[in-house]
Amino acid sequence: MKESTANASWNKILLPLAPNGIAPAKNSPQHLVADLCATTLKPQRQFNPELLNVKEMIPEDVWVQLLDDADKSKHQKFEHYGREVSDVGESLKRILVDQVVNKDIIKAPRPMSDDIEATFLYYQNGQGLPLHLDNDATYEYNLLICLDKMQDLNNTDAGSATYFYLGEGAVKAAILQPGYGVWFHSGYTPHGRIPLKTESEISLLSVGMKVA
Numbered sequence: 123m124k125e126s127t128a129n130a131s132w133n134k135i136l137l138p139l140a141p142n143g144i145a146p147a148k149n150s151p152q153h154l155v156a157d158l159c160a161t162t163l164k165p166q167r168q169f170n171p172e173l174l175n176v177k178e179m180i181p182e183d184v185w186v187q188l189l190d191d192a193d194k195s196k197h198q199k200f201e202h203y204g205r206e207v208s209d210v211g212e213s214l215k216r217i218l219v220d221q222v223v224n225k226d227i228i229k230a231p232r233p234m235s236d237d238i239e240a241t242f243l244y245y246q247n248g249q250g251l252p253l254h255l256d257n258d259a260t261y262e263y264n265l266l267i268c269l270d271k272m273q274d275l276n277n278t279d280a281g282s283a284t285y286f287y288l289g290e291g292a293v294k295a296a297i298l299q300p301g302y303g304v305w306f307h308s309g310y311t312p313h314g315r316i317p318l319k320t321e322s323e324i325s326l327l328s329v330g331m332k333v334a
């Protein structure tokens with residue numbers, strides 16, 4: 123499904139600003155353009171990114187299944203936007219709908235559809251994600267959950283942050299630890315991921331949602 127005309131136009135501007143995921147330097151031309159985009163979209167953005175302790179909000183057996191499926195799906199992964207991904211199976215999607223979408227874990231401004239898009243994301247060794255907006259024609263909300271993180275003991279870097287441009291000069295970053303997630307209006311919040319340091323790996327679950 124194609125993006126809305128507005129989102130496609132903004133992504134043509136946003137994607138070249140941070141092609142490797144490295145956040146633009148403050149007051150750089152790239153930063154100012156990204157901030158202009160976020161400021162323009164601010165009236166349409168329904169809420170700011172919210173950090174959630176997802177592991178504490180769902181049954182333990184569901185969390186264990188998420189970890190198990192993420193590990194098993196690694197052999198089916200393929201490259202997309204500079205990192206590797208794999209699709210979540212239909213049975214696990216149904217569990218996510220039951221345990222996440224329909225259990226008020228997320229504070230959605232409107233009822234969400236049961237038709238979700240769920241993807242495992244695998245980042246390692248310098249992989250990041252360009253600054254962009256999600257495809258609002260497919261889904262405009264996202265719950266990004268950190269499943270597992272492996273880091274070299276000699277690597278003192280805090281980890282890979284997902285960062286969000288909120289407009290009017292505001293930028294927010296979330297360095298997720300396993301079990302935590304960030305819920306955000308992804309079709310109207312420019313966001314990217316700073317590349318992982320060498321010898322680090324992280325597994326995430328992206329749950330894209332749209333209005334019912």
